[in-house]
Amino acid sequence: MKKLSLIVSLILLSIGLLGCQQNNNEKVDNEPSDNEPLDTKAEVIEEDFVYRLVTEKAEYGKNEPIKVYAELEYTGGKGEIEIFHSASPFSFPMVETTRNYEIGYGMDEPLLRTKLIKGEPLRAEYRGSGGYDSEDKKEYIDFIRKIMNKKFPEGRYVVNGIANFYIIASEETEQEKKYNIKAQVEFRVKNSN
Template sequence: MKKHSLIVSFILLTIGLLGCQQNNNEKVANELPATQPLETKAEVIEEDFVYRLVTEQAEYGKNEPIKIYAELEYTGDKEEIEIFHSASPFYFPMIETTRNYVIEYGMNEPLLSTKLIKGEPLREEFRGGSGSYVSEDKKEYRDFIRQIMKQEFPEGNYVVNGVADFYVIANRLNLESKNIN
């Protein structure tokens, strides 16, 4: 059985969260210059698939709901195609660049399938509550991740690395793996 893996990496967007803990006269160490526009959409085309990662705003205020979604669109020759994936084909791992913290995006791993119809994007919104830690991690990191798990994002700059991870059966003897970052 031939296995083919495609990997495309990109970083999409930075989400600045504003908090009442910051004095208006203070500057955050890793704050981006005001003149640099923040990206709110990224798109990757890999063979017969288009992956998009979008946020509705470049910056969010404290306690403001974060609205991020991913789309996967089939553009190949067939009218529809079946993909196989975990609980979802979409992952939303993040990095908080102010503290340099990695926020993993865990997921249940049953084998599910979804039919993609040509030209009709499959869309899923980021639901938050991700992240993990071990008892050996520093208390500050554990406290930070606990907040993230409760969908409370502490003030900082967040970079979302979107991933679409799925398989396509090209024919009964050939299984292709697609991992679009």
């Protein structure tokens, strides 16, 4: 009986170990291949607003200027509407997926108002970003310094764009209606040799 129990235990252990083995021929990262097309344009409609996020190219050369912009268009029933926001209604935080580095997007937070005319998009371009803490690793600090100097290192970047603003939904009650519209585009930076 002990012999049978030992054999069954060895079989179960062998099955468990075989289940844990990993096929080393499989690609385990989630990084798309260089041939896979990237999403360079995104459009999100939320009620009376259309938010667009665009990168002008899917692939940029190393140290080439990155051209990303956002648009917000009012499509509602009025001829115009006023929105309230921080320094800009747009932010452009990113993730560099090859190294898995987050690239923050800081912004001043005064309360500004902007008038949107129906059918005329408000547009803003990405002008740079990034920041680091003294406790961050040297590799990350070096990477972010390049980004802050608008010299993007080779890699794949995902822009997690946001249009963040509010409107006065009711003039009588001054009730606010908040919007936090998100879209995503991506691009690569490659050595242009």
